[in-house]
Amino acid sequence: MTRFAEVVFPLPLVQSFLYIVPDKARDAARPGVRILAQLGGKTQSGFIVRVHEQSPRSDMALKEILEIIDIEPVISPLTLSFTRRLSEHFGSSWGAFLQAALPPSLEVRMASARVGLTDKGIQALRAGTLAKEEKRAAAVLGPGAYRVFYLRRKTGAKNIASVISRMAKKGLIKILEEKKTAKPKIPSPSRTKPTQLELDFSVDPSVRDALDVLARPLAAGEFSSYYLFGAQDARRTVFVDLIRSALSRSKQVLFLLPELAPSVPLKDLLEMRLGPVIAFLHGQMPDAARELAWRKIRSGAARVVIGPRSALFAPVDAAGLIIVDEEHDDAYFQSESPSFDARQGARLKAEDNGALVVYGSDTPSVEAFYRARTEGHLVTLSGGGEKQNVAIADDRSERGLLTRRLQDGLGKSLRDGRPGLLFINRRGYASFLFCPRCGHIPRCDRCDISLTFYKKSERLVCRYCGDSEARSAACPRCGSRVMEPRGAGVEAVVEELERLYPQARVASFDSDRVKTKSARERVLENFREGKIDVLVGTQLLAYRTTELPLVPWIGILNPEALLAFADFRASQKTFQSVRRMMRFAAPAAAGSEIVIQTAFPDHYSIREAAREDYPAFYEEEIRFRRLMNYPPFSAMAEIVLWGKDPRPLAEKARELSSRARAQASGIEILGPALAPPSILKGERGVQVILKSREKETLEACLAECLKGLRGKRTVVRYD
DNA sequence: AGCACGCCGACT
DNA sequence: GTCGGCGTGCTC
Numbered sequence: 001m002t003r004f005a006e007v008v009f010p011l012p013l014v015q016s017f018l019y020i021v022p023d024k025a026r027d028a029a030r031p032g033v034r035i036l037a038q039l040g041g042k043t044q045s046g047f048i049v050r051v052h053e054q055s056p057r058s059d060m061a062l063k064e065i066l067e068i069i070d071i072e073p074v075i076s077p078l079t080l081s082f083t084r085r086l087s088e089h090f091g092s093s094w095g096a097f098l099q100a101a102l103p104p105s106l107e108v109r110m111a112s113a114r115v116g117l118t119d120k121g122i123q124a125l126r127a128g129t130l131a132k133e134e135k136r137a138a139a140v141l142g143p144g145a146y147r148v149f150y151l152r153r154k155t156g157a158k159n160i161a162s163v164i165s166r167m168a169k170k171g172l173i174k175i176l177e178e179k180k181t182a183k184p185k186i187p188s189p190s191r192t193k194p195t196q197l198e199l200d201f202s203v204d205p206s207v208r209d210a211l212d213v214l215a216r217p218l219a220a221g222e223f224s225s226y227y228l229f230g231a232q233d234a235r236r237t238v239f240v241d242l243i244r245s246a247l248s249r250s251k252q253v254l255f256l257l258p259e260l261a262p263s264v265p266l267k268d269l270l271e272m273r274l275g276p277v278i279a280f281l282h283g284q285m286p287d288a289a290r291e292l293a294w295r296k297i298r299s300g301a302a303r304v305v306i307g308p309r310s311a312l313f314a315p316v317d318a319a320g321l322i323i324v325d326e327e328h329d330d331a332y333f334q335s336e337s338p339s340f341d342a343r344q345g346a347r348l349k350a351e352d353n354g355a356l357v358v359y360g361s362d363t364p365s366v367e368a369f370y371r372a373r374t375e376g377h378l379v380t381l382s383g384g385g386e387k388q389n390v391a392i393a394d395d396r397s398e399r400g401l402l403t404r405r406l407q408d409g410l411g412k413s414l415r416d417g418r419p420g421l422l423f424i425n426r427r428g429y430a431s432f433l434f435c436p437r438c439g440h441i442p443r444c445d446r447c448d449i450s451l452t453f454y455k456k457s458e459r460l461v462c463r464y465c466g467d468s469e470a471r472s473a474a475c476p477r478c479g480s481r482v483m484e485p486r487g488a489g490v491e492a493v494v495e496e497l498e499r500l501y502p503q504a505r506v507a508s509f510d511s512d513r514v515k516t517k518s519a520r521e522r523v524l525e526n527f528r529e530g531k532i533d534v535l536v537g538t539q540l541l542a543y544r545t546t547e548l549p550l551v552p553w554i555g556i557l558n559p560e561a562l563l564a565f566a567d568f569r570a571s572q573k574t575f576q577s578v579r580r581m582m583r584f585a586a587p588a589a590a591g592s593e594i595v596i597q598t599a600f601p602d603h604y605s606i607r608e609a610a611r612e613d614y615p616a617f618y619e620e621e622i623r624f625r626r627l628m629n630y631p632p633f634s635a636m637a638e639i640v641l642w643g644k645d646p647r648p649l650a651e652k653a654r655e656l657s658s659r660a661r662a663q664a665s666g667i668e669i670l671g672p673a674l675a676p677p678s679i680l681k682g683e684r685g686v687q688v689i690l691k692s693r694e695k696e697t698l699e700a701c702l703a704e705c706l707k708g709l710r711g712k713r714t715v716v717r718y719d
Numbered sequence: 720a721g722c723a724c725g726c727c728g729a730c731t
Numbered sequence: 732g733t734c735g736g737c738g739t740g741c742t743c
Contacts, residue, residue, distance in 0.1 A: 004743095007743080009720090009742095010720095011721085011742095013742080015743090016743085017742075017743040019743060037743085038743090039721095039742055039743035040720095040721070040722065040725085040741070041721090041742085042720095042721065042742090044720095044721095112742090388724080
């Protein structure tokens with residue numbers, strides 16, 4: 001009896017495909033093995049996800065699987081179901097998630113294989129019995145062997161893969177084993193000493209209480225989700241103990257972090273405490289190292305896996321504990337395909353594994369905090385986290401760029417020979433130019449946003465598309481001679497600092513002035529070595545927490561900029577961004593100071609960030625969310641369609657929103673609207689937001705909207 | 720993602 | 732008259 005295999009491919013295709021299993025491969029065709037099959041005239045590698053004894057679709061002419069690659073499944077049943085749930089949850093391709101669950105060395109890609117002519121092929125070339133395209137390919141190959149992409153370039157045949165597979169079928173071409181090339185290079189994440197990790201909190205009663213609370217669900221061996229709210233050092237103490245206890249139950253542990261850099265000292269610490277059972281898994285590892293780690297994890301030799309969001313796909317089948325530290329960090333979200341949020345993904349994995357998932361942060365997202373609280377699964381730590389000395393400077397009553405209060409603080413610090421960090425999240429010299437006579441503001445024709453003014457280069461640049469033009473001396477509309485710069489950026493701040501403190505060494509750290517990776521390292525290095533007195537940086541610098549020592553003086557300029565965005569998380573983002581920047585400062589006990597200069601001194605996101613009072617921020621924010629019916633009081637999904645031209649996207653988005661409107665009641669639809677620019681240059685997004693009180697309603701509506709929707713997209717979910 | 724089919728501008 | 736642009740639509 002013939003068997004049938006359901007196959008998914010690592011392409012942005014949501015559906016699965018049905019193939020006939022050749023009789024000789026009957027036993028090898030199992031869920032989780034990789035196969036080669038013809039798909040749309042191309043040989044593609046894919047994964048068997050199900051095997052059927054009878055054809056579930058008799059109406060269709062099916063193709064045969066060409067080859068079964070693996071003898072044993074490379075994907076475990078648990079990973080299979082986990083990735084399927086991910087693909088359903090985030091509306092991305094199952095096959096793409098399966099691909100992500102394999103080290104790159106196990107990916108089979110036709111394009112990287114070498115092909116050569118067989119003897120029969122050489123004869124056929126000589127005899128001239130080949131078809132036009134085949135002849136061209138054979139002539140290029142000759143007696144040699146080349147990579148498929150080289151062949152494609154040389155012959156100019158776009159359908160080269162199908163030419164090759166056709167010729168391979170006829171026995172004219174042989175596909176050679178891919179030669180393994182070692183890729184050394186790759187930086188080890190910069191070293192920082194694990195000083196703070198050595199503090200001992202085991203005497204802290206709240207740490208002991210936390211361990212007591214968390215030990216129970218861990219021992220239960222079934223799914224549960226908890227939130228550990230507290231300072232980083234105290235959290236780590238709890239985590240280390242929890243890990244130890246999970247290991248003693250012969251469970252594996254997954255420890256996720258938003259970034260790579262801080263995981264290096266963490267690994268050192270865990271190895272010191274728990275022995276060599278720790279493995280790293282991240283995308284920047286050399287392929288060989290990644291495969292080795294992957295195999296160690298899969299075999300169970302490595303019992304603790306540390307890594308960024310991609311480590312969620314580590315082949316951890318016996319997970320008893322999943323830690324998602326720094327839960328508030330949006331780096332857990334991946335927008336590139338397959339798009340997913342590792343925080344929600346960790347929950348799904350924990351459900352599948354019957355594991356305990358623990359989120360941790362001192363500035364939680366209000367959604368997660370609310371959830372933990374209502375479930376009675378919030379664990380609060382009191383230890384750690386020394387208070388800082390923070391002042392707020394109201395800049396509404398002052399004219400200059402830097403308030404008196406800020407100048408006093410920085411001036412004093414400099415006189416004492418102590419360095420300072422100044423954050424300003426605005427690039428260039430001014431965020432726009434303004435004609436005081438006619439009110440004209442130069443805008444980008446394509447993106448319809450104001451152009452950023454760069455004084456050094458005398459140019460106006462669009463921060464969306466990157467287009468730039470020379471700045472004209474006069475107002476292009478009314479001819480007025482003066483155009484005023486508004487909204488001071490990094491360049492203006494540097495200029496002002498050089499004017500105020502001519503003897504100080506001022507440097508900047510932003511994507512415009514410091515473009516290359518090595519140049520950035522150099523700036524950080526110079527600051528560490530005391531060769532810079534004041535470092536002015538944008539958001540880019542705010543993400544380098546682990547690479548700088550604690551600084552005695554910090555200035556934060558106008559963090560309220562984020563509040564202008566029409567985003568229900570704007571306050572939360574502001575609060576978190578201020579807290580992130582504050583992390584660079586030494587504690588108050590060390591005589592340090594933080595000055596926040598703002599036009600919104602009374603806004604709770606800034607006020608409570610300055611007071612380091614998360615619960616107070618939370619109370620205000622949750623009131624706002626309840627009032628506006630935003631998550632966690634409703635479920636929201638944001639669908640963004642991507643493409644180079646936004647116009648056809650808008651059409652599609654309109655169709656999508658009308659489909660949503662038609663099929664659901666109790667669904668609120670916002671948009672379509674132009675999405676904020678992405679990192680993917682040259683592409684624009686159009687978004688539609690779905691909102692519902694009931695999670696299930698939204699779920700159903702989202703599934704309906706995504707059904708049959710093609711093209712590049714991301715789905716962001718809040719609930 | 721590819722690739723094929725299909726309908727409108729500048730060329731042998 | 733064709734070659735070829737990339738706009739929809741399909742791939743078991």
